[in-house]
Amino acid sequence: MTSDFSRASINLAEKLQRIPDLWQPRVVAEMNDYQFKLVRIQGDFIWHDHPETDETFIVLEGDLRIDFRDGSVHIGPGEMFVVPKGVEHKPFAEKEVKMMLIEPRGVSNTGHEGGERTAQNDLWI
Numbered sequence: 001m002t003s004d005f006s007r008a009s010i011n012l013a014e015k016l017q018r019i020p021d022l023w024q025p026r027v028v029a030e031m032n033d034y035q036f037k038l039v040r041i042q043g044d045f046i047w048h049d050h051p052e053t054d055e056t057f058i059v060l061e062g063d064l065r066i067d068f069r070d071g072s073v074h075i076g077p078g079e080m081f082v083v084p085k086g087v088e089h090k091p092f093a094e095k096e097v098k099m100m101l102i103e104p105r106g107v108s109n110t111g112h113e114g115g116e117r118t119a120q121n122d123l124w125i
Contacts, residue, residue, distance in 0.1 A: 010028050010029060012028070012038060012060060012100070015028050015038050015125050016038050016040065016060070016098050018125050019038060019039070019040050019125060021040075022040050022041055022042055022043075022096075023039065023040075023041055023045065023109070023119065024039065024040075024119045024120075024123075025037035025038065025039040025101055025109055025119055025123075026038055026039070026123050026124065026125035027122060027123065027124045027125070028124070028125060030105065033104050033105050034102055034103065034104055034105070035102070035103060035104070035105050035122075036100060036101075036102055037100065037101040037102075037103070038098070038099070038100055038101075038125070039098075039099060039100075039101060040096060040097070040098050041064075041091060041093050041096070041097050041099070042093050042094075042095065042096045042097065043092070043093065044090070044092050045090050045091045045092065046090065046110060046113055046115060047088055047089070047090045047113070048088065048089070048090070048110050048111035048112070048113040049085075049086055049087060049088045049089065049111050049112075050083075050085055050086070050103070050107060050111050051085060051086050051111070051112070052085060052104075052107075053085050053103060053104050053107055054082050054083065054084055054085050054103075055082070055083045055085075055101065055102075055103050055107070056080060056081075056082050056083075056101065056102040056103065057075060057080060057081050057082075057083070057091070057099055057100075057101060058079075058080040058099055058100040058101075058102070059075045059076060059077055059078070059079055059080070059097060059098075059099045060077060060078075060098045060099055060100060061077055061096075061097065061098040061099075062077065062093060062095055062096055062097030062098060062099075063075070063076050063077075063093070063094070063095070063097065064076075064091060064092075064093055064097045064099060065091070065092045065093070065094075066081065066083065066089050066090070066091050066092075067089065067090045067091075067092060068087065068088065068089055069088055105121075105122070106121060106122075107121075108121065
């Protein structure tokens with residue numbers, strides 16, 4: 001057993017309160033090469049995909065809609081959804097949504113689209 005790991009639990013509500021801006025994911029933990037990120041969102045995002053990886057959305061508070069070119073899925077509190085790699089999608093939240101994303105380290109929130117909504121990676125809170 002490694003002696004340098006933290007034995008403190010992670011309080012998701014407290015961490016979410018410390019995120020100052022919408023659409024700016026913050027890392028709260030890592031497991032192998034995967035990061036657990038918390039984010040607050042509201043409004044419309046951009047169409048994008050992640051050609052190399054799936055992306056997991058877990059809604060903690062609010063109602064999230066993820067649009068696809070051929071429909072959409074609604075995700076409520078306590079629900080999760082996995083967008084398969086390479087599938088173009090666009091998250092939308094009429095009111096603020098607090099959620100967790102699970103994805104490999106280094107994945108950009110806008111995929112290869114870039115632009116002003118691209119958040120800096122590996123920001124811990």
